Amino acid sequence: MNILEHLQPTTVVPLHLLGFDVSLTNSALTGLLAATIVVLFFYVVSRRAKPVPSLSQNAAEILVQFVRDEMLAPLGKEGESWLPFLVSLFSFILACNLLGLIPGLLPPTSNLNFTATLAIIVFLIVQTAGIVKHGVGGYLRAIVPPGLPWPVAAFLFPVEIIGQLARPFSLAVRLFANMFAGHAIILMLISLIFIFHNHFVIPLPVLGNVMILAFEIFVSLIQAFIFTYLSASYIVGALQTEH
């Protein structure tokens, strides 16, 4: 189990604030770097917007159109004002995943706390959207299907609450498991060289590592897409009349 200790975040800058240990770990630094890159990219592109787009503006427009056409349009018309949130969520998760492939940087999404934070944000947004749209009483009434005798409805209430809570957490666990497993496979392939203590076994793990890196780029894209798609599906599902 000592190979996987490279996957634990290590403190880079110790920092204490009001008695809490908020020291910067290397996964937090990668997350901050990803956030800075995303914010700078979109800010610079949107300031010099020309009618005939340049290269980076074209890339940003392709990203926004991809999110809009793949995720919001098939789900109905109510979700169109949620496009900025979904684009920023998609770009941030994509940047976090891809920056973790650089050797020496730890992907922040390979930590369950980080993905659980993103899932809690999505959960709060889904519930708030439902409450704002339908009102608190209407939202509580829409949890259980109408027309049931009251013992069944009273039993179905905690069942439905746990079901609603489990959906964002399945997002967190899916993203965490994919990123953790990918990074662990890369670490274990490289550690094969150190286990054998031989110079002649170097080509095989390096070749496997190249193939796994190509696969990890693909997996990062797909996981960011699935996270954003399911978040959009939950938001639009909460905005429509339930049941």
Add this chain to the structure above:
Amino acid sequence: MKNDFIKAASLGLEIAVAVFLGAFIGYQIDLRFSSQPIGMALGVLIGAAAGLWNAVRVGLKEK
């Protein structure tokens, strides 16, 4: 159709996460009220019901 594939393919993990979330909540209730096996067993049953209810609702909603 591709969208329904994504939503349906994520159901397996949603069922499992619902069961474990119910077990975790049952375990926490066990720690507070010290009713040793009952809380976690009830939590697992409620979690399994929640996961299966969610899966059936997504599965039977379309087509």
Add this chain to the structure above:
Amino acid sequence: MEKVAAYLAGGLSIGLAAIGTGLGIGWLASKALEGMARQPEAAGNIRTSMIIAIAFVEAICLYALVVSLILITK
């Protein structure tokens, strides 16, 4: 001695569960493909029902995976 038993149990748990899951999903997919080949108009319905049934089988394998992970880290 207990660690050896824990590792062995962890490996056996996920191994046996994977046998059951592989067989289950394989049978399921083969019957679904046979049905789709007999009547191509119902291919959309059959495909969606197959994916939902695969989700149930996969959930059971995930329980065994979590039990195996708990046993390995003990």
